[in-house]
Amino acid sequence: MGKLVYLDNNATTSVAPEVQRVITRALKEYANPSSLHAYGIQASAKLAEARARIAASIGALPDEIIFTASGSEGNALCIRGFAEANKTKGMHILTTGIEHPAVIQSCKHLEEQGFSVTYLGVDEEGFVRIEELEAAIRPDTILVSVMHVNNEIGTVQDLKRIVAVCTAHQVPVHTDAVQGFLKEPFNVQEIGVALATFAGHKVHAPKGIGFIYRRKGVKIRREIDGGSQELGLRAGTENIPYILGLAEAVNQISSKDIARMKELQAYLATELLALPQVRLNGTHDFSKRVCTNINIAFENIEAEQLLNKLSARGICVSTGSACSSKSTKTSPVLLGIHCPTEYIHGNLRISISRYTTRGEVQYCVKELKNILRSMNATMVSK
Numbered sequence: 001m002g003k004l005v006y007l008d009n010n011a012t013t014s015v016a017p018e019v020q021r022v023i024t025r026a027l028k029e030y031a032n033p034s035s036l037h038a039y040g041i042q043a044s045a046k047l048a049e050a051r052a053r054i055a056a057s058i059g060a061l062p063d064e065i066i067f068t069a070s071g072s073e074g075n076a077l078c079i080r081g082f083a084e085a086n087k088t089k090g091m092h093i094l095t096t097g098i099e100h101p102a103v104i105q106s107c108k109h110l111e112e113q114g115f116s117v118t119y120l121g122v123d124e125e126g127f128v129r130i131e132e133l134e135a136a137i138r139p140d141t142i143l144v145s146v147m148h149v150n151n152e153i154g155t156v157q158d159l160k161r162i163v164a165v166c167t168a169h170q171v172p173v174h175t176d177a178v179q180g181f182l183k184e185p186f187n188v189q190e191i192g193v194a195l196a197t198f199a200g201h202k203v204h205a206p207k208g209i210g211f212i213y214r215r216k217g218v219k220i221r222r223e224i225d226g227g228s229q230e231l232g233l234r235a236g237t238e239n240i241p242y243i244l245g246l247a248e249a250v251n252q253i254s255s256k257d258i259a260r261m262k263e264l265q266a267y268l269a270t271e272l273l274a275l276p277q278v279r280l281n282g283t284h285d286f287s288k289r290v291c292t293n294i295n296i297a298f299e300n301i302e303a304e305q306l307l308n309k310l311s312a313r314g315i316c317v318s319t320g321s322a323c324s325s326k327s328t329k330t331s332p333v334l335l336g337i338h339c340p341t342e343y344i345h346g347n348l349r350i351s352i353s354r355y356t357t358r359g360e361v362q363y364c365v366k367e368l369k370n371i372l373r374s375m376n377a378t379m380v381s382k
Contacts, residue, residue: 003314005360009202009292010151010179010351011318015245016204022248023206026241033238034229043240050247057250058177058196059187060213066230067211067243071178071199072102073223074212077234078174078195079106081220082143083115090140091115094133098122098336099147100176107145116140125283126155126337130165137169144173148196149180152333152349153282154293156184163192172218178202178210182253183261183290194218200242204353205249209242257354261291264352264361268294271365272350275372279343281334294350297334297343301375306348309371315364318349 006014015023026046031039033047052062068074083093095107097119107117118136122128128146137144144166149156163173172194177186182203188196195218199210214220214233226235265286273280277299283289298306303319310317334344350364 003363005315005363007350007352007356007360007364008316008318009353009356010154010349012201012207013204013353014355015206016249016252018252019205019245019248023241023245026244029240033240034227047238047240047243050243053247054211054250057182058198058213059189061216063231064188064213064216065211066214066233067209067238068234069208069239070210071100071176071197071202074197074199074210075100075102075176076106077220077223078197078212078214079103079143079145080109081223081233082172082174082195082218083110084113085219085221086142087115090138090142092138092141093117093143093145094120094136094141094171095145096120096122096128096147096336098126098150098152098333099145100151100178103145103147103176104332122336124337125285126150126153126333127283127288128157128162130158130161133162134165134169137166137171141169141171144171145175146173147176147179148186149177149184149290150282150333151179152331153295153337154179154290155282156180156288156290159191159193167192172215180290182250183258183292188213188215195220200246200249203246203249204252204355205246206242209239209246211246253354258291261352261354261356262286264356264358265289265291265294267358268350268352268361268365272296272368275369279340281337281339281347292351292353296348296350297339298346298348298372299342301346301372303346303348305375306346306368306371310364310367313367315367317364318351319347 031043033044051065055062055065093107093115111117120132146157146162148159159175166173174195175193177196178199181198194215196213201207222233224235229235229238279297281295281297307319330344
């Protein structure tokens with residue numbers, strides 16, 4: 001393979017070199033942390049240290065962290081686990097129509113079990129309308145689930161306000177916090193969520209490791225039966241190497257990284273929005289947009305054509321959520337924000353990371369302009 005410019009970091013990120021080194025060392029220390037011999041006790045101590053470090057990154061207590069294998073598993077554990085443990089209090093769930101498929105499918109599963117789910121609409125920038133949320137809360141509502149950062153358009157919800165409204169009605173809130181983790185401020189004590197979901201592979205840890213936050217006193221039912229690991233809520237021997245890797249990833253991100261990503265995002269926005277017949281999907285207020293994301297759409301152009309032409313030049317971007325990018329269905333997120341028909345099939349999501357360079361985004365912009373120029377010339381000649 002020749003030149004590679006990877007700009008699909010909202011789908012997944014590279015594993016940081018420091019994280020790789022931690023994992024490689026940990027793979028040589030293979031004791032089970034549940035074992036009572038000295039080697040097992042040593043593994044258990046490392047697990048506890050990593051849990052405490054990860055908990056501190058979101059303002060949680062160590063025993064409020066439960067490790068999972070992915071964000072999707074975490075969403076199922078939070079939403080299905082909570083609903084099944086609390087159904088005597090009510091059987092109504094509130095969420096939005098632009099959630100990650102893992103949330104939507106967990107809610108669909110609950111509907112099959114007899115629960116009622118309301119899917120709220122959003123405004124044209126992807127924000128929940130607070131008055132509509134409050135009006136949709138019923139006496140039998142037991143949980144509200146709203147994602148922190150949208151995985152396609154990067155909109156950052158005002159979770160603090162959402163939680164305040166729900167708390168006034170004594171309804172706990174779950175958030176899928178996967179896309180905003182370590183990129184947007186997130187402190188569970190300040191925001192007040194009851195449950196939150198996170199994944200390592202969005203922050204330069206490997207795929208196969210994630211965690212949930214469960215506030216003390218919040219009841220959930222486990223989805224995997226077996227041993228008593230993770231406070232009895234997630235059976236299975238803990239993946240120590242990847243947990244230690246995730247703890248190292250938490251250590252690596254800095255405010256300088258965030259500032260540099262914001263600079264690159266601003267450059268991309270300035271250059272791309274100057275192109276003809278292009279629109280920005282999501283909010284134009286970049287203080288309310290995650291620093292890694294630009295989602296643009298071109299009028300009457302199929303995004304797949306652009307993606308393939310960019311890919312041929314070594315540039316990796318996406319047309320939407322990686323979890324549904326191979327589907328031929330129109331993005332529910334774009335439908336939810338009322339993206340105009342002439343733009344809805346022409347969207348590209350360009351997502352950067354702390355390793356992205358200015359030279360890489362400049363190359364992307366240059367090649368995209370060349371592709372559009374060539375496509376326009378072809379259309380004119382016809």
